[in-house]
Amino acid sequence: MTYRGLILDFGGVLTIRMRLNGEAFERSEGLTPGAYFHALDEHPDGVAIYKALEVGEATQEQWNQVIGGILGIDPTDLMRRALANLPLEPRMVQAARRARAAGIKVAMLSNSFGITPYNPYKALGMWDGEWDAIVLSEQVGVRKPDPGIYQHTLDALQLAGEECVFVDDHAENLPPAQALGIRTIHHTDAVATVTQLDALLSCATPAT
Known part of the structure; x- marks a missing residue:
């Protein structure tokens, strides 16, 4: 695939x-x-x-x-x-950047912490320029695991579910994505997740 x-x-x-x-x-x-x-x-x-x-x-x-x-x-x-003690996981950030450099569309999908007055995504550098789509639950009015937020993300990427991989650390957020055909990874360890992603995405061809 x-x-x-x-x-x-x-x-x-x-x-x-x-x-x-x-x-x-x-x-x-x-x-x-x-x-x-x-x-x-x-x-x-x-x-x-x-x-x-x-x-x-x-x-x-x-x-x-x-x-x-x-x-x-x-x-x-x-x-x-x-959220003052929530640094980025560098191995996951690097995996996302490798995927995007290979021509894979990359989206961030988050149940929102709010963005005003404090924007944790921007504070950690995870804002514009890193993503093909950013989907925050507060901006679309639904939260994971509502199926609508996954469909909204697919629409933003202009991809079908079967073309995408989704990573989340909460197991309950995975079945609605699977129902849309999305391949899912339950994240418990960065090394294990990156290994899976590199294997799954290594065959991806650059977008044209």
Whole structure:
């Protein structure tokens, strides 16, 4: 199979694991271990505001206020502080650049952290110029694993599902992509993922 498109998640794929970042944030803010993850994944207000942020129904500043309130910390510029320990995963970035240099269309597909006032994608250099398409959930009004966001990405790349490979660190985000014919990789380790990508994309021919 000749693949002509590569779709990459941002947090946890193009960056280090999100859990490592969250644990570093807890230490920097003097929080009880696990408190940040509880606020995001278990506290009903935290879960609701994150989902609303991801689909553009809440602002980043509203997220700052709600999550800061749950954690009992200063909400000022909280998203920036919460992502302060999220560097890029260089092996994944290099794999994306190799693919694009070979003529493969490359897209970033992310459930959004918001881009105002803090744009984590731009802050890490993952913005215009690196991609054939950038699809953020807040800008299209749907979030992974909604099938619509995968179709939107295919449309942006002007490719069929069968022509694309998608990498995500959350297993639940893969089946809707598979249903569209997209080849998927569950990312757990950068070395393993890059090895798979290099094998899958090595036969790709440059776009004309």
